[in-house]
Amino acid sequence: MKSKKVLIVENNDLNRKLFETLIGQIYSTEAVKNGIEAVKKASSEKYDLILMDIQMPEMDGITAMKTIRRQAMHQCPILAITSYSAETSRKLFMEMGFDDMIIKPIRPKEFLTFITSKIDIESEESSTFAAVSEANDVLDRLVFDQLLKYNNLDTIRSIYIDFLDEFDQLIYPIDVAFQEKNLQILLESLHTLKGNSGTLGATAIYILSHEADKNTRSQDWDSLETTLKKLKNERIKFETYLKEETTFKQ
Structure with missing residues (x-):
């Protein structure tokens, strides 16, 4: 193949x-x-x-x-x-x-x-798939287990580290855009964060990114400020969970 x-x-x-x-x-x-x-x-x-x-x-x-x-x-x-x-x-x-x-x-x-x-030309027509599964609050174990089926542990670890690094790179422009009320930058950055967190099963981060996106679209700045604070806290929880709770073990 x-x-x-x-x-x-x-x-x-x-x-x-x-x-x-x-x-x-x-x-x-x-x-x-x-x-x-x-x-x-x-x-x-x-x-x-x-x-x-x-x-x-x-x-x-x-x-x-x-x-x-x-x-x-x-x-x-x-x-x-x-x-x-x-x-x-x-x-x-x-x-x-x-x-x-x-x-x-x-x-x-x-x-x-x-x-x-x-x-595969012999395969039947297939439909697209989506959505984050019902999950743990921090990390969706089902998503993690599926990733592990197709990758080794080192690769998975690298992908999650990249995700945390990208979160850190995105949060600064999000903060600046919030202060400047720049809708375009906020929506673009949150779109990226929402997509990546959903793909990797970072459930709480995904939910809060989605909530921040809704706050931004409605220009509910007070709620957005609260959501962004929660989002940063969940980033810390996510990293701690990976290190102390699962350590990327099956």
Whole structure:
């Protein structure tokens, strides 16, 4: 099966690493950060599947997909990667030219099943999967166990460390944007944090990121200030939990 090759087009470093790690257990992978790089890759390489993030700088996923289709570089399936979960969104993406969509945050087992179904021509049509499972307050053990099924412990540890590092990198612009009431920066940063925490099963962080997003959209600044304080506390709890409670043990 390693003869099959998947191109991963994902702007977020953590998501890209996670996708490479999961898919790499079954197929060969190559990964790029934006649509321009994707078009270049597609013009020189043959792929069996392309995963295309929608929100990217320089060239977004929709433009990249249409460019690849227009230039007839590939007839392989191109899947949109998005956090929009409505069935209307799926229909819209497919009308644009995508073959289907993957909703973030992903569940590793279902994600791989879905990817395999799109590469294996004998597989039946599959539907997309989403949502964070019912979970522990801090870490969803089901998500962790699924990740561990497809990766070794060192890789999982590295992914969670990257997540905490990215949290720290995001929280400063979130604080600045809050002080400046900059809706765009707040929504972009919270979107990233919400997606990554959901994918990795950081349940409390995911819930609070979602709540902060709602506070921002309604411009409820008092509630947002409270939510952000809780979010920072949960980051500390999450790191402590990983070190003292689970230590990444099965």
